[in-house]
Amino acid sequence: MTLPVYPLVRHHDHTATIPVVQAAYDGIEAERVVVSGDSAGGALALAIAQDLRTAGRPQPERLVLYSPWLEVLLEDPVSVLLDETDPMLGIAGLREAGLVYAEGGDPRDPRISPIHPDLSGLPPITLFIGTRDVLLPDCRRFRSRAREAGTELDYREYPGMFHNWLMQAIPEGVEAMNHVERLLRRRPVSARSAPGRGSSPTPG
Numbered sequence: 001m002t003l004p005v006y007p008l009v010r011h012h013d014h015t016a017t018i019p020v021v022q023a024a025y026d027g028i029e030a031e032r033v034v035v036s037g038d039s040a041g042g043a044l045a046l047a048i049a050q051d052l053r054t055a056g057r058p059q060p061e062r063l064v065l066y067s068p069w070l071e072v073l074l075e076d077p078v079s080v081l082l083d084e085t086d087p088m089l090g091i092a093g094l095r096e097a098g099l100v101y102a103e104g105g106d107p108r109d110p111r112i113s114p115i116h117p118d119l120s121g122l123p124p125i126t127l128f129i130g131t132r133d134v135l136l137p138d139c140r141r142f143r144s145r146a147r148e149a150g151t152e153l154d155y156r157e158y159p160g161m162f163h164n165w166l167m168q169a170i171p172e173g174v175e176a177m178n179h180v181e182r183l184l185r186r187r188p189v190s191a192r193s194a195p196g197r198g199s200s201p202t203p204g
Contacts (some may be wrong), residue, residue, distance in 0.1 A: 006044070009100040015114050017101070022048060023137055027131035033060040034184060038164055039135075040101075042068025042127075044116040049122050050055075064180060066128050067164045068142075069135055070115035072098025073107050085132040088163035094134070109115040115142050120149040126183060128155065128176055130161025 004024035007073045009018040021044050025035065037045040042065035052059055074091055083091040102112045110117035115138055124145065129139040141159075156179065158165065158172055166176045 009097050013103040014101050014105060018044065018047060018051075018111060020050065022100060034062045034064060035060045036066070036180075037063035037068070038066035038167070043070055043114050046070070046122075046125075047111050048131055050110060050114060050117060050156065053121045059121075062123055062183065063125045064183070065125065066166050067130070067133055067135055068127065068139065069094070069098075069136045070142055071113045072102055073113070073136070074134065076100070076141070078137040079134045082132060082134045086134045086162050089134050091134050115145070116161050118149060119146045119151050122146075122149075122151050123153040125154065126156065128156045128158070128166055128178070130158045132160060132162045132166050135163065 002024055004021050006020045006024075034102075035045045035048060037043070045065060046068065049059060049063055071096075074095055079091055083089075098107060102109070105112055107113060108116050108128050119142075127139060127142070129136055130148055130165060136157075139155075143155045156176065158176070162170055166173045
């Protein structure tokens with residue numbers, strides 16, 4: 001298992017963070033590679049897969065995204081409504097951090113807000129999100145765009161759950177992590193060199 005310790009805002013922006021994560025990925029030597037991340041780490045995992053696609057390089061076997069932060073500006077008005085229901089995140093702080101992270105670039109740049117580009121040619125993706133999470137609207141938008149692009153998506157939306165509930169010792173967190181364990185125990189149909197393509201997404 002590789003856990004990159006990447007530079008964080010306020011002291012660093014995307015120009016420092018993304019290369020560190022990319023270098024960590026490039027240093028992995030394993031038969032099977034699954035890339036996962038929570039919150040901002042989920043966005044970084046997706047950005048890495050998009051960079052690999054652009055470079056024509058092999059994709060990982062799967063992406064596993066936990067409450068991913070896919071749009072740094074959080075422009076969907078529903079996110080504002082959810083601000084009162086999520087005990088873990090505040091939308092004002094997120095937007096401020098997002099602007100710092102995007103400093104020197106366009107906040108809608110696909111490497112900064114990876115919901116924006118074409119989502120075809122990516123590996124299979126498992127995404128977990130709760131209905132009290134301020135990031136929910138962008139994850140739902142990602143679900144629609146991924147399905148339109150033909151990307152295999154295992155979308156898991158948990159009623160009543162907040163940001164990153166999977167990290168908590170609660171039944172819903174255990175259930176979600178058990179699902180991840182089952183995914184990792186499966187032998188992939190194709191090798192790492194084949195990017196994910198248009199299987200029917202899991203309803204959700």
